[in-house]
Amino acid sequence: MKIYQITPAYDFKLPIVADIAKPELFEEKQLSEVLNVEVYEGNRRKRFGELFKVKEAGEAEETTLEFIGDFSKVRRIGRRMSRGIIRVKGTAGIAFGEAMKGGRIIIEGLAGPWLGAKMRGGSIEVYGDAEGFLGGAYRGENIGMRGGSIVVHGKAGWNVGYKMKNGLIVVESDIGGFPGVHMSGGTVYVKGGCGRGAGAFMKNGRIIILGYIPSILASFSFEEIRASIRVEAERLKGRFYTFVGDLSEKGSGRLFVNADSNRHLSFYEQLIEEL
Amino acid sequence: MSGKLLIKNGFVFDPVNGVDGEIMDVAVENGRIVEDVRGTDVRVIDATGMVVMPGGVDVHSHIAGSKVNSGRALRPEDHYRDYEIRRPGLRSGVGYTVPSTFVTGYRYARMGYTTVIEPATPMLKQRHTIEELNDIPIIDKASFPLMGDCWFVMEYLEKNMLKECAAYAAWLLKALKGYALKIVNPGGLESWGWGRNVRGLDDNIPGFNLTPREILRGLCKVNQMLNIPHPIHVHANRLGQPGNYQTLIETMDCVRDLYNGTKPVIYLTHCQFNSYLGESWIELSSGAPEVADYVNKHPHVVIDIGQVIFSSATTMTADGPFQFQLHLLTDYKWVNADVECETSAGVVPFKYKKRSYVHAIQWITGLELALLIKDPWRVFLTTDHPNAGPFTEYPRVVGWLISRKAREATMKKVNARALKRTMLDSIDREYNLYEIAIVTRAGTAGILGLKSKGHLGVGADADMAIYDFNPRNIDLSRDYKLVRRALRRAAYTIKTGDIVCVNGEIVKSTEGAILWVNPSVSQDLENAVVSDIRRRFRDNYTVEFENYLIDESLLINSRPLKIKGGV
Amino acid sequence: MEVFKNVLCPFCGCCCDDLEVEVDSNKIINVKNACALGRGKFLSIGEHRLLKPLVKVDGELVETDLEKAVEKTVEMIKNSSYPVFYGFGCASCEAIKLCLEMADLSGGLADNISVVCHGPTILGLQDMGIPSATLGQIRHRADLIVYWGCNPVEAHPRHTIRYGPLSSGRFVTGRKSRRMVVIDVRKTPTATMADVFMQVKPNSDFEILTALRALVNDLDLEVEEVDGVPVAKLEELADMMINAKFGALFFGLGLTMSYGKEHNIEAAIALVRDLNKKTKFVMIPMRGHFNVTGANEVFTWQTGYPFCVDFSMGYPRYNPGETSAVDVIARGECDLLFIIGADPCSHLPHYIVERLKNVKLVVLDPSITPTVKMADVAIPVAYVGIEASGTAYRMDGVPLQLRKVVDPPPGILSDVDVLNRIVRRLK
Helix, strand or coil, rough: EEEEEEECCCCCCCECCCCCCCHHHHHCCCCHHHHCCEEEEEEEEHHHHHHHHECCCEEEECCCEEEEEEEECEECCCCCCCCCCEEEEEEEEECCCCCCCCCCEEEEECCCCCCCCCCCCCCCEEECCCCCCCCCCCCCCCCCCCCCEEEEECECCCCCCCCCCCCCEECCCEEEECCCEEEEEEEEECCCCCCCCCCCCCCEEEEEEEECCCCCCCCCEEEEEEEEEECEEEEEEEEEEEEEEEEHHHCEEEEEECCCCCCCHHHHHHHHCCC | CCCEEEEEEEEEEEHHHHHEEEEEEEECCCCCEECCCCCEEEEEEEECEEEEEEEEEEECCCCCCCHHHHHHHHHHHCCCEEEEEECCCCCCCEEECCCCCHHHHHHHCCEEEEEEEEEECCCHHHHHHHHHHCCCCCCCEEEEEEHHHHHHHHHHHHHHHHHHHHHHHHHHHHHCCCCEEEEEEEHHHHHHHHCCCCCCCCCCCCCCCCCCCHHHHHHHHHHHHHCCCEEEECCCCCCCCCCHHHHHHHHHCCHHHHHHCCCCCCCCCCHHHHHHEEECCCCCEEEHHHHHHHHHHHCEEECCCCCCCCCCCEEEEEHHHHHHHHHHCCCCCCCEEECCCCEEEEEEECCCCCCCHHHHHHHHHHHHHHHHCCCCCHHEECCCCCCCHHHHHHHHHHHHHHHHHHHHHHHHCCHCCCCCCCCCCCCCCCCCCCHHHHHHHHHHHHHHHHCCCCCCCCCCCCCCCECCCCCCCCCCCHHHHHHHHHHHHHCCCECCCEEEEEEEEECCCCCEEEEECCCCCHHHHHHHHHHHHHHHHHHHHHHHHHHHHCHHHCCCEEEECCCCCCC | CCEEECCCCCEECCCCCEEEEEEEEEEEEEEECCCHHHHHHHHHHCCCCCCCCCCEEEEEEECCCCCHHHHHHHHHHHHHHCCCEECCCCHHHHHHHHHHHHHHHHCEEEHHHHCCHHHHHHHHHHEEEEEECCCHHHHCCCEEEEEEEECCHHCCHHHHHHHCCCCCCCCECCCCCEEEEEECCCCCHHHCCCCCEECCCCCCCCHHHHHHHHCCCCCCCCEECCCEHHHHHHHHHHHHHHCCCCEEECCCCCHCCCCCCCHHHHHHHHHHHHHCCEEEEEEECCCCCCCCHHHHHHHHHHCCCCCEECCCCCEEEEEECCCCCHHHHHHCCEEEEECCCCCHHCCCCCCHHHHHHHCEEEEEEEECHHHHHHHCCCECCCCECCEEEEEECCCCCCEEECCCCCCCCCCCCCCCHHHHHHHHHHC
């Protein structure tokens, strides 16, 4: 299988929708055909080759697309991809890897909002920050991420795991407000802190916050203090306040909060004695 | 529209004129059907081996107005995957269950439909309905104001002032450009103002000394007094509740004595939703045989079925309490929109699943109604779009009606327990094309009193559908899929003499008309009633009397129907 | 002197339609029944008027004629690879339709100002629905009225009298038979009218709403206070809501634009929805401009989406955040901005306005606004609702007619007439 290096032909100003750019395209078509595929730049139809320079750069076990440069204006790359590897050395745009089913995406740089939106399988790894709606759904839809994994080594924005149903999201640094909002399954694991509103409207699933959380919603009920939590193969040790919710949604999701980073929540410990 | 057209050699189905698949030519000039056309400027359409019918007339489809728009806004997820790209002369838009206005017009025309009725519009928001109807291209349309729970109506009926009530109804139709009287869950909507509902025809309506029965009978009499072409259009009480078939039959029966042997006096809409047997959802079964039996024996009643399609749907009715119950049942998102002094409305997305026992019963009930009611002039094809499924799936319903084989194919996939508890499997009846033409155009145009529509006699509007299949070469029952395909994309759709669609592609976008009725009321009576309404208007409404009226200039293409008789 | 009656006020979302406007020799000399804001608008239309079309030549705005300005606009739209059509808070539905047609024809993006006011209300609705009603329903039935994050006394001055606690209806008559609750971050003039005023900390609305909802659903709270508000006080409020025969919640930008945005609205919707299991409760957003609701309605029936509609790929696409005008401008993605019925240079954050320097700007406006001063083409239009007629939608979705009471200054057309000229040439 081949490695292709893709670079912007010029500095993009207009939004580009390149949802056809995925490993399958390069496996199914000759490079010359790929360059002729139509892509929208703003309201103009352009040839792929007009917007991007593509060159072959060796062999690999799987078809690999290397996007090198600033792709922040280019949307929906890797949409519905099911195999192969996409590597970004630079900036990724909105809805990168939307609804991906398999394969790997590695972003060495910043990622835009809706990264891995409605993802079903495969893996995404970001060596940088991601924005809002990580693994999320679009407006009005019931379900966001259904499977696979997203790991962000930097920060992430608001609404991480928006309407998530299955799969795993790991963020190593801080995130914005409302993680796991409307979640119905899966795991959001945040090693940093988060904003307000964690787990709002959640029906099921798990949210783990190791850092600071400003408050616990009133519709969550304190359950116990746990000494360890399992995330995939990893076993997290420590003291974790465990909350059940969102009870107004008749939910049974779990919110785990590291006790050591959240001394302002220690009053919940009194409830244990009452229990 | 001045063009001359000659449609040659088609198999013509024109039940009003007794034409049953005979090979004939149809001539068009100046937007109307004529005896013959001559000259070098005649455009000839060779319809050899094709079916020619009058344009489809849909008597009940929620296509415009505030609740339809709420449905559109509520459901972006309904639109994402179904869109129409802009083409020269045409606008872009989206579907699926609640299409945008332009797409609504295009998709109806694509199926050979040329007239569609929006059957529920709150008077206070009628301007909204008209604005949307203006933006629906090609097809002719009309709207039914929701008068059942209107305070002025209820107050007149409370005091038994029938004449005044009639004059008020007449004034409303004229002032708001409506077409017929719509009654939804009589009494239930006013009760919903307090979060309640009525349980039957003889419940007292909170705040009024009146019952649903009195509303129905009162407005039925008003309708007759005014000689409105369409009977009262009724969405009965207790819609969507197990055991409600009895209420439906009681509703039909409550105006039986008002029938004078000429035309039907009550139209019950989407009866599938009102024909359930059983005490609870678990025991739910089809009450269609009982309802059909009543309809077969009583010529004063006309119904449409509201057939369930197994797809996603968006339920939207003026029946606020029903919509809330549906929300509680499903936990899907819920819009409620009460309208002061008049009505309520609700919207809840829905999905009909083949494996669901209840949904299968609903599917069966609709088909049983259509197959067990013998007279096709009194039962019409609808899906109560978008409540039981989108109108774009009518060809699928036609398939089930013309072909037992089509029904069997679906029955294999639906909930088996539901089939066991009903009789659909034992019904062999298959509609022929003549009957299909009745339940989709001739009959619906007839019950709407649209004399120039639903047929191809000389003088009729040149609204036509030509479908590319040869009824003599195929067996409808066996080749239902071929028929279904042909109905989805008309070979030609002709609207007022314009060829608007060829092979399922829209080739021309025209302005359809908005039809409304102008009943006759004696000047003195009208003056008295209008001044009464005007005097009390501020007590009821938060808008001024003058700003409630719809000026005819708002209608891009206005087509009033002057009615003789009246009070 | 001529008196026009039943005139609709083209100011706020209340759309009061009982104004009496006295006109003498094409000049408005008095306005009756209006509040100070509405009256002020009618009486000040002569001020700062834009009277001639302007075109930028070598960085300077120079006067030109309408034909040339239209021609220049058409040329700019045709050359644009990603035009944005934005505004519509103060435009008639008829003008909005034409702008949507322009956006459709030219492959642009159309968005309305709800993106910076009640956009979160729409997003909340798309997840939850909304239990609502027309304003008269509240006047006739509501025995409990809650204003949350809004200050009608100053922003919608006649709201409380026409539709709110001071109104009188069929089943509930007057202030004495209603309870009024105000929830806000500061004691506003509206709050001083209330039976109960609950002051909350800024950005704590979501927590408070969630707690209220939990109480309405009979959950026991495990905390004694929620963001500084004692639970006992919340319990009182929850009981008041449950015990109302008909409750109404009005909410404003204090809820839509504070921390949580659309989630605040979702929490409010969820609360009102759950209240309907126990009593009757409805909610209505306090829309600001007189026809921003109409913009949402027209957008929705023509495109399927209430705002943020992108036609660049030939059909309507919708993803607020991606296809919202403000975000597109902030990311510097559009090359032409067409503005009607809005003044973004005064209202948008400075860093976004900075971005506009690299964008071609066309503005249709009756007066000389900061946005007009930045424009490449500015075309004067009549004040709709005063100098031109049309349709507007009240905050509760009731459509009403805007009336023309005076002629615009000589040579000035309505926005509909100007847009018609542009659209005709784009076809």
